[in-house]
Every structure is written in C-alpha cells, then in structure tokens.
Amino acid sequence: MSIExxxxxxxxxxxxxxxxTWHKQAGQTVTRDENLADLETDKVVLEVPAPVxxxxxxxxxxxxxxxxSGQVLAVLEEGGAATAAPAKVAATPAAAPAAKAAxxxxxxxxxxxxxxxPSVRRMVEEKQLDPSKIPATGRDGRITKGDVxxxxxxxxxxxxxxxxxxxxxxxVTGAAGRNDQRVPMTRLRQRVAQRLVEAQSTQALLxxxxxxxxxxxxxxxxxxxxxxxxxxxxxxxxxxxxxxxxIEALKRFPVxxxxxxxxxxxxxxxxxxxxxxxxDRGLMVPVLRDADLQSYADIEKNIxxxxxxxxxxxxxxxxxxxxxxxxxxxxxxxSLLSTPIVNMPQSAILGMHxxxxxxxxxxxxxxxxxxxxxxxxxxxxxxxxxxxxxFLVTIKDCLEDPARLLLSV
Amino acid sequence: MSNEYDxxxxxxxxxxxxxxxxAAQNKLKVAxxxxxxxxxxxxxxxxxxxxxxxxxxxxxxxxxxxYHKTKDELGAHGINVSGVTFDVAQMQKRKTGIVxxxxxxxxxxxxxxxxxxxxxxxxxxxxxxVEFTAHDGKxxxxxxxxxxxxxxxxxxxxxxxxxxxxxxxxxWGALDFESVPKKLVVVGAxxxxxxxxxxxxxxxxxxxxxxxxxxxxxxxxxxxxxEAARHFKKQGLDIKLGxxxxxxxxxGNAVDVSYTDATGNQTVTVDKVIVAIGRRPFTQNLLGDGAxxxxxxxxxxxxxxxxxTGVENVWAVGDCVxxxxxxxxxxxxxxxxxxxxxxxxxxxxxxxxxxxxxTHPEIAWVxxxxxxxxxxxxxxxxxxxxxxxxxxxxxxEATAGFVKLIAAQDDDEILGVHIIGPMxxxxxxxxxxxxxxxxxxxxxxxxxxxxxxxxEALHEAALAADKRAIDNVNR
Numbered sequence: 001m002s003i004e005x006x007x008x009x010x011x012x013x014x015x016x017x018x019x020x021t022w023h024k025q026a027g028q029t030v031t032r033d034e035n036l037a038d039l040e041t042d043k044v045v046l047e048v049p050a051p052v053x054x055x056x057x058x059x060x061x062x063x064x065x066x067x068x069s070g071q072v073l074a075v076l077e078e079g080g081a082a083t084a085a086p087a088k089v090a091a092t093p094a095a096a097p098a099a100k101a102a103x104x105x106x107x108x109x110x111x112x113x114x115x116x117x118p119s120v121r122r123m124v125e126e127k128q129l130d131p132s133k134i135p136a137t138g139r140d141g142r143i144t145k146g147d148v149x150x151x152x153x154x155x156x157x158x159x160x161x162x163x164x165x166x167x168x169x170x171x172v173t174g175a176a177g178r179n180d181q182r183v184p185m186t187r188l189r190q191r192v193a194q195r196l197v198e199a200q201s202t203q204a205l206l207x208x209x210x211x212x213x214x215x216x217x218x219x220x221x222x223x224x225x226x227x228x229x230x231x232x233x234x235x236x237x238x239x240x241x242x243x244x245x246x247i248e249a250l251k252r253f254p255v256x257x258x259x260x261x262x263x264x265x266x267x268x269x270x271x272x273x274x275x276x277x278x279x280d281r282g283l284m285v286p287v288l289r290d291a292d293l294q295s296y297a298d299i300e301k302n303i304x305x306x307x308x309x310x311x312x313x314x315x316x317x318x319x320x321x322x323x324x325x326x327x328x329x330x331x332x333x334x335s336l337l338s339t340p341i342v343n344m345p346q347s348a349i350l351g352m353h354x355x356x357x358x359x360x361x362x363x364x365x366x367x368x369x370x371x372x373x374x375x376x377x378x379x380x381x382x383x384x385x386x387x388x389x390x391f392l393v394t395i396k397d398c399l400e401d402p403a404r405l406l407l408s409v
Numbered sequence: 410m411s412n413e414y415d416x417x418x419x420x421x422x423x424x425x426x427x428x429x430x431x432a433a434q435n436k437l438k439v440a441x442x443x444x445x446x447x448x449x450x451x452x453x454x455x456x457x458x459x460x461x462x463x464x465x466x467x468x469x470x471x472x473x474x475x476y477h478k479t480k481d482e483l484g485a486h487g488i489n490v491s492g493v494t495f496d497v498a499q500m501q502k503r504k505t506g507i508v509x510x511x512x513x514x515x516x517x518x519x520x521x522x523x524x525x526x527x528x529x530x531x532x533x534x535x536x537x538x539v540e541f542t543a544h545d546g547k548x549x550x551x552x553x554x555x556x557x558x559x560x561x562x563x564x565x566x567x568x569x570x571x572x573x574x575x576x577x578x579x580x581w582g583a584l585d586f587e588s589v590p591k592k593l594v595v596v597g598a599x600x601x602x603x604x605x606x607x608x609x610x611x612x613x614x615x616x617x618x619x620x621x622x623x624x625x626x627x628x629x630x631x632x633x634x635x636e637a638a639r640h641f642k643k644q645g646l647d648i649k650l651g652x653x654x655x656x657x658x659x660x661g662n663a664v665d666v667s668y669t670d671a672t673g674n675q676t677v678t679v680d681k682v683i684v685a686i687g688r689r690p691f692t693q694n695l696l697g698d699g700a701x702x703x704x705x706x707x708x709x710x711x712x713x714x715x716x717x718t719g720v721e722n723v724w725a726v727g728d729c730v731x732x733x734x735x736x737x738x739x740x741x742x743x744x745x746x747x748x749x750x751x752x753x754x755x756x757x758x759x760x761x762x763x764x765x766x767x768t769h770p771e772i773a774w775v776x777x778x779x780x781x782x783x784x785x786x787x788x789x790x791x792x793x794x795x796x797x798x799x800x801x802x803x804x805x806e807a808t809a810g811f812v813k814l815i816a817a818q819d820d821d822e823i824l825g826v827h828i829i830g831p832m833x834x835x836x837x838x839x840x841x842x843x844x845x846x847x848x849x850x851x852x853x854x855x856x857x858x859x860x861x862x863x864x865e866a867l868h869e870a871a872l873a874a875d876k877r878a879i880d881n882v883n884r
Binding site for chain 1: 754786817819820821822845846847848849851852854855856
C-alpha cells in the first residue's frame with residue numbers, strides 16, 4: 001500500500017521549513033520510526049520518521065527546498081524488502097547472451113544502494129562511507145559526486161545546501177588564494193540574526209557586572225561529588241547552583257522574571273529558566289520548566305539531556321519556546337567577561353564566564369580564589385539599575401554562601 | 410459549441426499545442442486557437458516550426474546534403490557516380506509533403522486528446538475572456554479559467570532593406586525558392602542563416618554571409634565556433650564578419666546590397682537576399698484593453714520562472730516570452746503549464762536546454778561554454794575527443810569535428826558539452842540527461858557506451874578530461 005510521507009504539522013509560529021537532508025534514497029528499505037529526512041525550521045531541526053516498515057518509492061522534494069505543513073515529501077510502499085531496483089548494478093547472468101560467459105559484474109557490495117551514481121559508488125566504496133549520511137542535492141534526493149566531495153571536506157556539519165543552480169557555483173577553489181566564498185546563511189542562523197537585532201533595537205539593553213568567589217560552591221561539590229553521583233546518577237555541576245541562585249534572586253526581584261507586552265509588564269509567576277547550549281548549527285536555549293520545583297539532580301539531568309539532544313539535532317520547538325529568564329555561559333569557550341544579549345521576550349539574562357584563580361583580598365589578606373565574573377544584561381525599560389545590581393549581588397551572595405539558598409536569606 | 414473552457418491556448422505552434430494536449434490529458438476542457446495560414450491559404454496548426462522553420466528546413470537540409478554527398482563524396486567508398494542532377498521542384502514537393510504530414514499529425518493529436526481546435530485569431534480581453542475571430546470573420550466571445558498565450562515570434566525585418574516578398578526574403582521565403590539562386594547574400598551568420606546558406610550552397614549557389622558582429626557564433630563555445638568556421642569556409646560559404654549592411658536596391662531580378670566592413674563601403678550584386686538577423690516576439694493584436702498582461706521593452710510577454718504573467722491564471726510560453734527561441738524550450742514550457750494548471754508539479758530547467766545547428770558538420774551543445782566557465786572563475790578541466798579517432802566515424806567517412814566536455818575541477822560536475830560532427834544533435838541528448846542528474850565526468854567515464862559508435866566519443870571526451878582516454882593520446 002502506498003503511503004504519502006508528509007511534512008509534520010509545523011508549530012504555530014513556524015511558517016515553513018527547509019528540507020535539509022534526505023537520509024534515505026528512493027528504492028531503499030526503511031524501518032518504522034527510522035528518520036527519513038531532516039527539516040530545518042527557524043528554531044529547530046525536525047525529523048521525519050517512517051510510519052511503517054517499507055520501501056521508499058519516490059522522493060518528491062529535492063533537498064534544499066522549502067516545504068509547508070502537510071506537503072507530500074515522499075511516497076512509501078508499505079511492507080516487504082526492497083525489490084531489486086532495475087537500475088541495480090549487477091547485470092544478472094541470466095540476461096547475458098548464451099554464447100561465452102561474458103564477465104559478469106560482481107554482485108554489488110552489501111551497502112550498495114543501487115541508485116548511486118557510478119562515481120559515488122566508487123567513492124563510497126573507496127572511503128567506506130555510509131551514503132545515508134551524505135547530504136544529497138541531486139535530483140530526487142540522489143547523491144552527486146559533488147555531494148560526496150563536499151561531505152568529505154567537512155564531515156561533521158551537514159551544511160544545508162541552498163539553491164542547486166547549475167550555473168557557475170559560488171564556491172571558488174583557492175587557486176589564487178584571495179577569493180571570496182559566498183555561503184548562504186542557514187535558516188537557523190538567519191532567524192537568530194533577526195532576533196538578535198530585534199532585541200537590540202527594541203529593548204534598552206544595559207549590562208551590569210559583578211564577580212563571584214566560587215570557593216564555597218567548589219567546596220560543596222568536592223565534598224558531595226561522589227555521593228551525589230551515586231545517589232542521583234548524574235554529575236553535580238555548577239549550573240544547578242547558578243540556576244538555584246538565579247531563582248532565589250528572581251523571587252526577590254520579580255521584574256527580572258517579567259516580559260514587556262505593548263505597554264504592559266507581564267510578571268510570570270513561574271520560573272522557566274533557559275540554559276544556553278552551543279551546537280554547530282548555532283546557539284539554542286532549551287528551557288527548564290518550573291526550575292524552582294526541580295531538584296539539583298533534576299536540573300543537572302535535564303541540562304545534560306538537552307545538550308545531547310541539541311547536538312543530535314533532536315530538540316523540539318516546544319523545548320525551545322517560553323522561558324522567563326536565561327543563563328548563558330561564555331566561560332566554556334574561555335570568555336572572561338562579556339555582554340550577553342537578552343533572549344526576547346524575556347527581560348534579562350545572566351552571563352557566566354570562565355572561572356580563573358585570581359588574587360583577591362579577604363579579611364585584609366591576599367588570597368587566591370576561583371573567581372568568575374558574572375554579567376547581567378537587562379531591559380532598562382522595566383528594570384532599573386538598582387534592581388539589576390541588587391539582583392546580581394543576590395546571586396553573588398547565594399553562591400558565595402550557599403547556606404543562603406537553604407534559608408532564602 | 411460551448412463558449413466556456415477550463416483552458417484556452419492562443420497559439421498552436423510547438424509551445425501551444427503541447428500545452429493544449431497536456432492540459433487535456435489532465436482531464437481539462439481545452440480549446441486551442443491558431444491563426445496560421447500557409448501561402449496557399451490553407452489554415453494549419455504547427456506554427457512557424459512545422460510550417461516555416463524547423464521541419465521544412467530539415468527536409469531541405471537533408472535533400473541538399475544527400476545531393477552533395479552523392480555528387481562529391483561517394484568516390485571514397487568506391488562508388489562511381491556521374492551525371493547526378495537534382496530537381497528543385499521535387500525537393501520542394503517532398504518538403505511540402507513532410508510539412509503537410511506534420512500539420513495533419515498535429516491536428517490529429519489535438520483531436521485525439523479532445524482539444525477543441527479553433528482556427529482564427531484570438532485576442533485576450535479582461536477577466537480571461539477571449540475574442541475569437543474565425544477566418545471567415547465571425548466573432549465569438551469565449552471564456553476560460555486559464556489562458557495560455559503562445560503567439561510565437563516572427564522574423565526581424567531590417568529597416569534598411571524591408572522584405573519585398575520576391576528578392577529580399579525572410580527565412581520562410583528562403584525555404585520556398587523555386588530555383589537555385591546563382592548568388593545570394595545571407596544577412597546574419599546565426600543558426601538560421603547558416604542553415605539556409607548551407608542548403609542553397611550545396612545546390613550550387615554562391616553564398617555570401619554578412620555578419621555585423623566581429624565574432625562568429627558568439628553564443629557558442631568559441632572552440633566549437635572556430636572549428637565550424639573552418640568547415641563552412643571549406644564548403645564555400647563566404648562568411649564576412651564585421652560586415653554591417655546599409656541598404657539594398659532592387660532592380661528587376663538583381664539586388665545590389667551595400668555594406669560596410671573594416672576596409673570601407675562595399676556592394677555586392679546578388680539574385681536573392683535572405684535576411685536572418687533574428688526573430689522577435691509576436692503579440693500583434695493579442696492583448697486587448699484590460700487584458701492586463703505586461704510586455705517588456707523588447708516585446709516579450711513578462712513571465713516568472715513558471716511562465717506566469719502578472720495576471721492571475723494567465724500564462725505565456727514559447728517564443729513570445731524570454732529565453733532561447735527554441736521549439737523544445739517552448740514545448741517543455743507548454744507542458745509545464747499544462748500540468749501546473751491542473752495543480753500538478755511543473756518545472757523548467759533552463760540550464761539544460763540543448764542547442765542544435767543542422768549544418769554539416771552538425772553542431773550541438775548544452776550547458777556553459779568555456780568562455781562562460783572561465784568568466785565564472787570556477788576552475789575547470791576540458792576533455793576533447795576528435796571524431797577522426799572514432800572507428801565508427803571513419804567507417805562513415807564523417808571524421809570532421811570533435812566532442813568537447815567541460816567539467817569543474819572542484820567536484821567534477823559536468824558544466825558543458827559541445828559537439829561538432831556527425832549526429833551531434835542526437836549525441837547531445839546523453840549530455841543533457843547527464844547534466845539533468847548533475848552527473849560528473851566520472852559518471853560518464855564509468856558508463857559503458859556501445860562500440861563502435863559515435864556515442865563513444867562522449868565517453869572518451871569524459872575520460873580525456875582526467876587525461877585517462879583510452880582511444881586517443883592524452884595531452
């Protein structure tokens with residue numbers, strides 16, 4: 001029975017999606033739930049799972065094309081193994097003329113998909129590649145030699161290909177060494193770019209700084225690291241402390257957990273904290289829902305889960321939407337100090353940075369402490385300097401003396 | 410006869426009739442209006458291609474080439490021929506017969522498909538209404554959900570020497586000569602000029618081709634053009650580049666053509682002048698007031714990539730819109746529109762439209778010329794294979810020319826294929842298919858081609874791009 005594979009219902013805020021990569025080719029067998037293709041929207045990459053076992057009969061959309069909800073992407077023939085596609089390489093001996101035993105083409109290799117172009121077949125075999133991993137830009141989702149060449153040049157990122165104009169391609173080989181290379185922005189990057197500019201031009205963004213002595217937190221971690229991991233099955237990181245400290249501060253300064261809507265300030269009576277994760281597709285900020293109700297272990301687990309999902313391109317749009325406050329960490333890349341941009345429609349964002357041992361003065365003495373600069377960017381339209389500064393000081397105090405988190409002082 | 414249709418196609422040439430047939434195949438109610446009348450007054454479908462272009466010219470090219478071959482080229486085969494004569498009237502009769510078979514065929518196809526043929530003039534009014542005027546003058550107002558404009562093109566006239574229907578003629582007139590002119594001038598060394606010049610040259614006319622540009626066949630790959638020029642010169646076509654005609658004076662049965670070239674003002678006296686400087690879109694009396702369809706400064710109907718005009722449900726295809734004025738381009742546009750109107754997938758790939766010049770040797774190409782690739786800055790490699798090295802070509806005594814393949818250095822994608830030689834127009838089809846699939850030269854290299862055939866030349870040219878040709882020395 002033929003089944004039409006359609007674009008899944010896209011979330012409300014998303015108008016259309018780009019079919020980035022076909023993971024299966026026409027003629028290949030697919031199993032139920034196997035991912036057939038990646039659809040990229042403004043925020044996230046969606047998968048298109050096969051609804052049943054069967055054979056992918058026909059691809060209707062070429063990689064790189066824009067699609068809308070419900071559009072037919074491909075046709076799947078339910079059940080059965082892939083019938084030998086007539087285009088398969090091996091000329092069956094039965095067809096050869098009676099006379100001499102014409103040298104029969106050796107049966108195709110186990111992973112020869114039969115519909116690969118001759119040059120692609122060669123490269124796949126020579127380099128032991130998995131064709132299903134190569135983004136295809138050819139007709140009906142076929143892999144061209146150029147696709148393999150490009151794939152070998154950058155194996156990690158499956159760069160979504162924009163137009164497939166046969167006209168002179170923009171990429172120029174570095175023969176002269178001074179060429180420009182024009183690469184179209186991915187949808188995700190375009191959307192991110194748009195939002196960043198929007199934030200900057202709508203909000204009255206300011207950043208205030210402070211520094212935190214993380215010795216107390218580190219001591220707690222050192223003391224309970226193993227017990228924590230043994231009991232909860234997840235490592236005790238720093239993020240849970242920061243999230244908890246941030247929530248404590250948000251409770252005291254609710255306007256930092258608010259949004260501007262028109263001329264209203266909407267105070268959110270829940271704490272959905274976004275935690276920024278960096279992927280090779282761009283920065284994503286999945287949200288910890290009701291983080292105030294989550295334990296430290298829950299927070300660490302969820303953050304770890306999101307990081308893995310983001311890397312695999314499996315984060316859903318629901319997981320990226322909402323959020324009342326965000327935390328970002330430039331320290332993982334070595335940043336000492338920075339001015340994060342607020343994740344609209346939120347009104348504030350906490351920036352963590354690199355923890356560096358520095359000489360500081362404690363009780364009149366110079367000591368070496370693990371110090372981290374923290375930054376708070378905020379929307380000055382509704383948050384005044386005093387609140388912003390005190391908010392940050394609260395976070396600092398809670399981290400420098402974690403007992404405060406216990407007692408809410 | 411009802412006056413309401415799903416689709417009305419105005420124009421029954423190589424773009425219009427396929428549009429009509431495809432729409433009808435998609436179960437739509439279609440009418441195809443066509444106003445072509447032959448010189449004998451008969452109204453027929455098929456447009457310029459069938460009646461005054463592609464088909465009749467190929468018939469005469471075949472006949473004249475056979476005459477030339479029989480007279481001059483059979484000796485190598487050990488066949489002795491003497492006293493070969495030809496009869497222009499018979500050649501023309503055969504040509505007319507072929508044209509008639511084609512136009513009858515098209516009428517039959519339209520009928521088979523269920524398209525209502527309306528012979529007369531169609532004029533687009535507002536709101537997708539069409540004023541149809543039959544050849545007997547009777548007017549009717551028709552309406553349709555969709556309109557496809559396919560009114561085609563006409564030969565461009567030179568202001569300095571307007572057509573006189575006798576000695577200064579257009580391409581249609583050049584196909585109808587009743588006798589071989591002793592000497593003739595062809596203005597314009599384009600595809601049509603070269604083909605028509607070839608026909609009459611082979612039949613004994615002295616042919617001078619006056620080309621205003623300084624480059625020969627600028628639309629073609631220059632390696633190809635140079636080779637072609639060499640052969641045409643050997644055949645006796647006197648092609649003068651940089652020659653701009655300034656006027657013509659008819660006197661009785663002779664025409665004095667004046668032109669200027671690098672050395673100054675010149676005149677040449679000939680029996681006939683064929684003006685083949687190009688064609689322009691024909692939309693005379695097509696768009697009524699309120700039709701809303703826009704035309705650009707060169708007279709083409711403005712359309713987008715899917716042949717939609719700015720007016721809802723009004724489409725335009727073929728020579729009356731932008732793009733190469735080729736019958737197959739018009740045909741595929743017509744078919745695309747016939748499908749899109751029915752809500753189906755429709756697509757035109759303008760990058761893989763082949764071009765063919767039916768001279769001898771035949772010329773064909775698809776994709777980018779070497780000059781275009783160079784200008785794009787993309788590093789490329791070339792593989793060339795001469796037919797002189799082809800066993801089949803040798804057996805056919807057709808060793809002139811070569812296959813030239815251009816591929817990208819970065820990913821081996823085939824960028825262009827240029828062929829001059831036997832059956833070039835047929836051989837190019839493989840290259841077009843390869844390029845439709847974004848094939849690499851390696852893909853062609855790894856595809857078996859029968860031996861001994863002319864098609865092997867494409868295989869070897871692909872190999873030559875990587876300096877791995879088997880049947881030619883790799884340089």
